[in-house]
Amino acid sequence: MLSLRLARGARPSVLLRRSLVTVAAAGASFLLLSALGFASGHPDDSQGAVVRLLWCLVPLAATVQLAIAVGRADPSTGPGPGFAAAGAGPARAALLAAVSMAASCALGGVLALLVFLHLRGDLGASWLDWAGSGAADRLLGAGRPLPLAGTVTLLAVVPVVVGGACAAGLWPRRPRAVHQPVRGPRGARRPAAPARPTVVTGPVAPRPHQATSGLPWGIALTAAGLALQAYASGKAPPLPDALLAVPGRLGGSPPGVVGGWALAALGLVLAGPGLTHLCGRLLAVGRPGVLRLLAGRMLQQEAGLIGRPIGALCALAAAGFTVLELYGRASGPSGTHAFGPLTGLGAALVTLCAAATTLTAVVEARNARERTTAALFRLGAPARLLRGAAALRATALLALLVPLVWVVAHLTAMPFHR
Numbered sequence: 001m002l003s004l005r006l007a008r009g010a011r012p013s014v015l016l017r018r019s020l021v022t023v024a025a026a027g028a029s030f031l032l033l034s035a036l037g038f039a040s041g042h043p044d045d046s047q048g049a050v051v052r053l054l055w056c057l058v059p060l061a062a063t064v065q066l067a068i069a070v071g072r073a074d075p076s077t078g079p080g081p082g083f084a085a086a087g088a089g090p091a092r093a094a095l096l097a098a099v100s101m102a103a104s105c106a107l108g109g110v111l112a113l114l115v116f117l118h119l120r121g122d123l124g125a126s127w128l129d130w131a132g133s134g135a136a137d138r139l140l141g142a143g144r145p146l147p148l149a150g151t152v153t154l155l156a157v158v159p160v161v162v163g164g165a166c167a168a169g170l171w172p173r174r175p176r177a178v179h180q181p182v183r184g185p186r187g188a189r190r191p192a193a194p195a196r197p198t199v200v201t202g203p204v205a206p207r208p209h210q211a212t213s214g215l216p217w218g219i220a221l222t223a224a225g226l227a228l229q230a231y232a233s234g235k236a237p238p239l240p241d242a243l244l245a246v247p248g249r250l251g252g253s254p255p256g257v258v259g260g261w262a263l264a265a266l267g268l269v270l271a272g273p274g275l276t277h278l279c280g281r282l283l284a285v286g287r288p289g290v291l292r293l294l295a296g297r298m299l300q301q302e303a304g305l306i307g308r309p310i311g312a313l314c315a316l317a318a319a320g321f322t323v324l325e326l327y328g329r330a331s332g333p334s335g336t337h338a339f340g341p342l343t344g345l346g347a348a349l350v351t352l353c354a355a356a357t358t359l360t361a362v363v364e365a366r367n368a369r370e371r372t373t374a375a376l377f378r379l380g381a382p383a384r385l386l387r388g389a390a391a392l393r394a395t396a397l398l399a400l401l402v403p404l405v406w407v408v409a410h411l412t413a414m415p416f417h418r
Contacts, residue, residue, distance in 0.1 A: 025108030102163030218271025229260025272311020
């Protein structure tokens with residue numbers, strides 16, 4: 001009830017972000033139900049049903065990332081004096097945000113179920129039947145009963161996963177106490193009594209020096225993923241009945257290729273904060289002026305907040321470039337090869353989630369530096385200085401990340417050029 005009351009009194013921007021979570025959850029739930037419908041319509045093709053279900057993990061992960069970003073930026077579920085007076089501390093505020101996001105995803109699951117049943121023809125005539133293409137029978141298993149337990153389980157996957165991930169990601173953390181050794185009366189070293197740590201009253205971005213800790217791991221994972229997919233695609237023979245088939249030179253690709261792509265994408269996501277922090281340091285290197293210094297320091301401070309979404313966008317751009325190139329080679333000069341409807345839905349869903357997560361993180365970063373902006377205005381800084389710093393930050397990020405994405409995409413598609 002509290003979540004509903006907070007939703008009624010929320011601002012339009014907050015309602016828009018929650019609506020995006022509902023749409024993303026509806027898309028992910030529809031893809032899960034489509035895998036179930038395919039399994040019910042093709043009982044002999046269990047491998048194909050498992051493959052479709054595994055590919056649903058990608059839009060599910062994108063939905064979880066969007067829900068965490070929206071829950072972190074939601075001001076109605078953040079800590080405040082009103083919540084503290086009502087007995088809702090940081091932990092309960094995190095649980096409230098998780099429940100709100102799970103409720104939004106549950107609503108999306110209901111909408112996905114209605115659309116799925118309508119397209120199957122269970123609620124009356126479907127436009128797929130009018131088209132006469134047989135897509136409802138082939139993709140959704142129309143005319144065959146759905147198992148009730150499987151339907152309920154798949155509908156509960158998105159709200160449960162999103163709720164658990166939001167609770168874990170927004171849970172208040174207790175910072176480590178720093179032990180400073182002191183000398184006793186006779187010169188012996190003994191540890192001082194640790195200071196009582198304070199609980200962080202809400203989710204905050206990592207400190208600048210912590211944002212760079214994932215850069216070596218990200219580079220290592222990206223290199224390992226590229227090496228794995230090059231080895232798997234170069235050593236394995238063509239597999240017409242491979243577990244995870246992709247278009248291109250090979251009739252099918254072994255799981256090592258897809259595993260290499262996944263490792264490379266995960267490496268880009270982990271390296272995102274470090275790359276953003278590095279871009280800020282490069283802006284402020286040498287003897288910078290006011291504009292470069294302000295833009296560089298802001299990038300370094302916000303690296304832990306906007307770095308992961310930017311890394312996810314880089315991974316999506318590299319994957320999109322590779323897939324489009326492979327589909328172009330598979331189609332040939334006639335260009336008859338096209339994406340399927342469910343593939344297009346999954347790609348559009350992941351793109352929407354990545355873009356919305358990045359925009360949400362940018363808005364949250366702007367809200368986090370409101371006090372700094374107000375202090376600059378009190379000191380007499382012109383508005384054009386802040387606009388110039390924002391433009392310089394965006395230009396520097398594009399100048400650093402676009403070549404990186406281009407190199408990763410070409411290295412990913414290189415084994416298929418033979």
